[in-house]
Amino acid sequence: MPRELKADAADFENHFLDLLSSKREASVDVNDTVAEILADVRQRGDAALLNYTRRFDRLELTADELRVTPAEIEAAVAACNPDSIEALKLAAARITDYHARQKPEDLRYTDPVGVQLGHRWTAVEAAGLYVPGGTASYPSSVLMNALPAKVAGVDRLVMVVPTPDGVLNPLVLAAASIAGVDEIYRVGGAQAVGALAYGTETIDPVDIIVGPGNAYVAAAKKQVFGIVGIDMIAGPSEILVIADGKNNPRWIAADLLAQAEHDTAAQSILITDDADFARAVEQAIAIHLQTLTRSEIARESWEDHGAIILVDDLEQAVPLTNRLAPEHLEIAVDDPEPLAAKIRNAGAIFLGRHTAEVIGDYVAGPNHVLPTARSARFSSGLSVLNFMKRTSLISCDAQSLKAIGPAAVTLAREEGLTAHALSVSLRLEE
Amino acid sequence: MPRELKADAADFENHFLDLLSSKREASVDVNDTVAEILADVRQRGDAALLNYTRRFDRLELTADELRVTPAEIEAAVAACNPDSIEALKLAAARITDYHARQKPEDLRYTDPVGVQLGHRWTAVEAAGLYVPGGTASYPSSVLMNALPAKVAGVDRLVMVVPTPDGVLNPLVLAAASIAGVDEIYRVGGAQAVGALAYGTETIDPVDIIVGPGNAYVAAAKKQVFGIVGIDMIAGPSEILVIADGKNNPRWIAADLLAQAEHDTAAQSILITDDADFARAVEQAIAIHLQTLTRSEIARESWEDHGAIILVDDLEQAVPLTNRLAPEHLEIAVDDPEPLAAKIRNAGAIFLGRHTAEVIGDYVAGPNHVLPTARSARFSSGLSVLNFMKRTSLISCDAQSLKAIGPAAVTLAREEGLTAHALSVSLRLEE
Numbered sequence: 097m098p099r100e101l102k103a104d105a106a107d108f109e110n111h112f113l114d115l116l117s118s119k120r121e122a123s124v125d126v127n128d129t130v131a132e133i134l135a136d137v138r139q140r141g142d143a144a145l146l147n148y149t150r151r152f153d154r155l156e157l158t159a160d161e162l163r164v165t166p167a168e169i170e171a172a173v174a175a176c177n178p179d180s181i182e183a184l185k186l187a188a189a190r191i192t193d194y195h196a197r198q199k200p201e202d203l204r205y206t207d208p209v210g211v212q213l214g215h216r217w218t219a220v221e222a223a224g225l226y227v228p229g230g231t232a233s234y235p236s237s238v239l240m241n242a243l244p245a246k247v248a249g250v251d252r253l254v255m256v257v258p259t260p261d262g263v264l265n266p267l268v269l270a271a272a273s274i275a276g277v278d279e280i281y282r283v284g285g286a287q288a289v290g291a292l293a294y295g296t297e298t299i300d301p302v303d304i305i306v307g308p309g310n311a312y313v314a315a316a317k318k319q320v321f322g323i324v325g326i327d328m329i330a331g332p333s334e335i336l337v338i339a340d341g342k343n344n345p346r347w348i349a350a351d352l353l354a355q356a357e358h359d360t361a362a363q364s365i366l367i368t369d370d371a372d373f374a375r376a377v378e379q380a381i382a383i384h385l386q387t388l389t390r391s392e393i394a395r396e397s398w399e400d401h402g403a404i405i406l407v408d409d410l411e412q413a414v415p416l417t418n419r420l421a422p423e424h425l426e427i428a429v430d431d432p433e434p435l436a437a438k439i440r441n442a443g444a445i446f447l448g449r450h451t452a453e454v455i456g457d458y459v460a461g462p463n464h465v466l467p468t469a470r471s472a473r474f475s476s477g478l479s480v481l482n483f484m485k486r487t488s489l490i491s492c493d494a495q496s497l498k499a500i501g502p503a504a505v506t507l508a509r510e511e512g513l514t515a516h517a518l519s520v521s522l523r524l525e526e
Numbered sequence: 527m528p529r530e531l532k533a534d535a536a537d538f539e540n541h542f543l544d545l546l547s548s549k550r551e552a553s554v555d556v557n558d559t560v561a562e563i564l565a566d567v568r569q570r571g572d573a574a575l576l577n578y579t580r581r582f583d584r585l586e587l588t589a590d591e592l593r594v595t596p597a598e599i600e601a602a603v604a605a606c607n608p609d610s611i612e613a614l615k616l617a618a619a620r621i622t623d624y625h626a627r628q629k630p631e632d633l634r635y636t637d638p639v640g641v642q643l644g645h646r647w648t649a650v651e652a653a654g655l656y657v658p659g660g661t662a663s664y665p666s667s668v669l670m671n672a673l674p675a676k677v678a679g680v681d682r683l684v685m686v687v688p689t690p691d692g693v694l695n696p697l698v699l700a701a702a703s704i705a706g707v708d709e710i711y712r713v714g715g716a717q718a719v720g721a722l723a724y725g726t727e728t729i730d731p732v733d734i735i736v737g738p739g740n741a742y743v744a745a746a747k748k749q750v751f752g753i754v755g756i757d758m759i760a761g762p763s764e765i766l767v768i769a770d771g772k773n774n775p776r777w778i779a780a781d782l783l784a785q786a787e788h789d790t791a792a793q794s795i796l797i798t799d800d801a802d803f804a805r806a807v808e809q810a811i812a813i814h815l816q817t818l819t820r821s822e823i824a825r826e827s828w829e830d831h832g833a834i835i836l837v838d839d840l841e842q843a844v845p846l847t848n849r850l851a852p853e854h855l856e857i858a859v860d861d862p863e864p865l866a867a868k869i870r871n872a873g874a875i876f877l878g879r880h881t882a883e884v885i886g887d888y889v890a891g892p893n894h895v896l897p898t899a900r901s902a903r904f905s906s907g908l909s910v911l912n913f914m915k916r917t918s919l920i921s922c923d924a925q926s927l928k929a930i931g932p933a934a935v936t937l938a939r940e941e942g943l944t945a946h947a948l949s950v951s952l953r954l955e956e
Binding site: 236357 | 607609610612613614616617623627628633635637641642643645648650651666733734752754755776781783784786787788814817818819820862866869870872873874876877878881882884885886887888889890891892893896897899901902903904905907909911915917919920921922923924927930931932933934936937938940941942943945946947948949950952
């Protein structure tokens with residue numbers, strides 16, 4: 097049974113704090129193993145990479161066979177259901193269009209004393225995209241991670257994907273091809289992260305590594321951070337649905353289960369002002385669970401981490417939502433905008449009864465890589481900005497330096513930095 | 527003696543690779559100590575904080591005395607040199623003006639099939655600012671870290687600063703006051719980072735922690751990352767100066783030393799096409815070193831990590847610069863724009879002979895917190911964006927869902943996620 101909390105109960109705050117602080121992920125410490133693998137790949141390059149691939153993916157490769165060939169990609173695309181290829185192309189076009197609007201503007205201006213200032217955005221040169229193998233190998237994730245890099249203008253986009261026992265999802269290759277991935281290597285795990293960070297004889301190093309992975313991949317990304325950039329380390333997925341009693345309970349039940357089916361550690365929370373509706377949703381969940389492919393996972397997630405919060409008025413949901421800072425927030429009411437305007441912490445907001453969160457997972461356009469575990473308090477979903485960086489630009493002439501230089505000399509002297517002071521004062525003496 | 531490299535020498539590439547990969551920082555592993563301190567602060571709150579402050583700062587405080595009072599701040603401001611206060615105010619006004627131009631735009635549009643899309647930026651609610659104590663306690667850093675948060679619209683800006691033996695730089699308090707810091711606590715080290723991340727009886731927790739610190743502070747920030755956001759972990763400072771032979775060697779020598787005086791691990795590199803000029807700069811450095819307050823530090827940095835690279839043509843500096851990805855880049859030539867346009871990786875570029883890098887440390891306006899250790903390849907300086915986060919907005923009605931929903935159902939089924947498919951297909955059946 098999921099937790100049930102009533103916002104007007106005397107012990108609500110304690111139960112809510114409990115919900116906020118509940119740890120859903122078992123943290124396994126794989127840091128030492130990962131450090132060894134990374135050091136080995138750094139030192140021995142391809143030889144280490146091939147060795148780990150033999151060991152972990154049961155796959156005997158030579159260095160020449162690491163890269164997936166254009167012929168293999170073509171064959172994969174041909175093997176896919178044409179409807180699925182069309183669906184991927186629709187998704188790719190919409191994701192590209194949305195992300196193109198995130199491209200930041202350069203800045204250049206001259207201030208009143210004549211100092212020329214500005215900034216310039218440039219794309220990262222090379223990006224690595226980690227794609228998990230096996231059942232968590234999602235073509236939609238390939239699009240969501242690769243397309244922001246392409247829109248940013250990354251020159252070289254390199255994908256790594258493990259192929260345990262040689263098996264690779266053809267639709268993942270099709271998605272990579274549609275997204276314009278430049279190189280694909282059939283390696284995974286910490287060893288693939290090491291290859292992207294340090295480079296090997298076959299794989300040139302990249303500047304940033306993004307994409308989801310298991311505990312080994314996450315630990316490897318953390319360890320190479322600094323040598324390369326990384327995206328955030330994603331935790332289990334979450335949804336918060338704010339719904340009044342006028343929703344179809346079957347729809348809301350499906351939304352809650354769509355999150356729950358990802359992972360037993362996923363979390364689905366419903367906030368409603370209608371106890372009867374809450375009951376109806378619970379019943380609909382029980383019925384849906386009878387037919388879902390991943391019902392065991394979904395059931396465990398819902399029973400262990402799910403919650404229903406009853407409030408007197410949906411306005412009460414606002415501060416609770418901001419404290420939960422959910423990855424996904426659905427606001428299923430007739431007029432969602434006034435509530436949405438008061439939400440400060442959420443990765444993405446899905447407005448109105450027809451906007452299933454799932455639409456954002458695939459085809460809406462915004463990124464589905466979003467901050468989890470309350471990190472929407474301080475971070476944002478994956479975007480074009482992750483693949484760009486900003487350079488400040490400053491230009492003084494003799495005249496404008498006279499206007500602001502003396503203050504710099506004063507502060508440098510206060511900080512005891514006499515070479516700093518000298519560097520400006522010499523130019524002021526001229 | 528700094529290294530000297532000639533770009534046309536046969537072994538140049540090896541020497542340059544050596545320069546790129548040289549580690550300047552001794553890494554001390556303080557992770558276990560820091561983990562203990564953090565756990566203690568998390569569990570015991572103020573009691574732990576006061577205990578570590580007694581131990582590390584030799585300061586006996588009660589919880590009531592943790593916070594710096596308005597009267598203390600006023601007294602500090604009154605004790606400062608009025609010229610220094612004026613210089614700080616000039617700097618603050620210019621930093622505020624520059625950063626205000628970084629504020630990102632919200633987005634809202636309806637696409638051709640009727641889906642409403644967009645994003646909204648909001649400020650982080652509470653930010654913590656770490657300020658080192660002792661000699662590295664720089665008022666300029668207070669402005670550079672605090673003002674982007676204020677411009678972003680952060681509600682609550684909390685500063686922590688250790689006061690070893692009770693000593694606190696009055697100009698640091700003045701800078702905090704000018705920058706609009708809301709709360710100041712006289713604590714430092716890993717214990718202060720823990721207090722900001724977890725909260726104590728006296729200090730409410732924040733959502734993001736920024737600011738420089740020693741190895742303990744850096745390790746603590748890394749360990750609390752995820753619970754709160756953090757800025758980048760800064761390494762030792764660096765400058766790369768591209769200069770032709772028409773510069774005053776004393777100016778360029780001072781610029782190289784201004785970086786070197788920060789830290790023995792700092793790095794100053796000169797790229798020039800004029801061997802005589804290089805010689806003159808070296809001589810000017812020797813002369814400047816005779817009078818600088820921090821000449822021992824500057825000399826050690828220059829001798830151990832400094833470098834002069836002789837090129838035939840300054841165009842050759844472009845690919846070298848992009849590989850070095852320096853924190854600071856000066857381009858000291860008559861017409862710096864064509865060279866600057868080709869630089870992709872640099873934290874900040876200082877254009878022309880009069881733009882001493884130091885001007886950017888204090889009063890130019892752009893932030894002086896910039897990516898070090900080649901991370902300008904993938905990251906940017908501190909900005910208003912560090913204190914804001916973006917929420918995606920998606921809204922479908924029945925009609926627009928019909929346009930894009932079927933593709934989502936197709937992809938969900940391909941990924942084996944039947945609850946995902948159900949969540950959309952139920953709404954399409956309507």
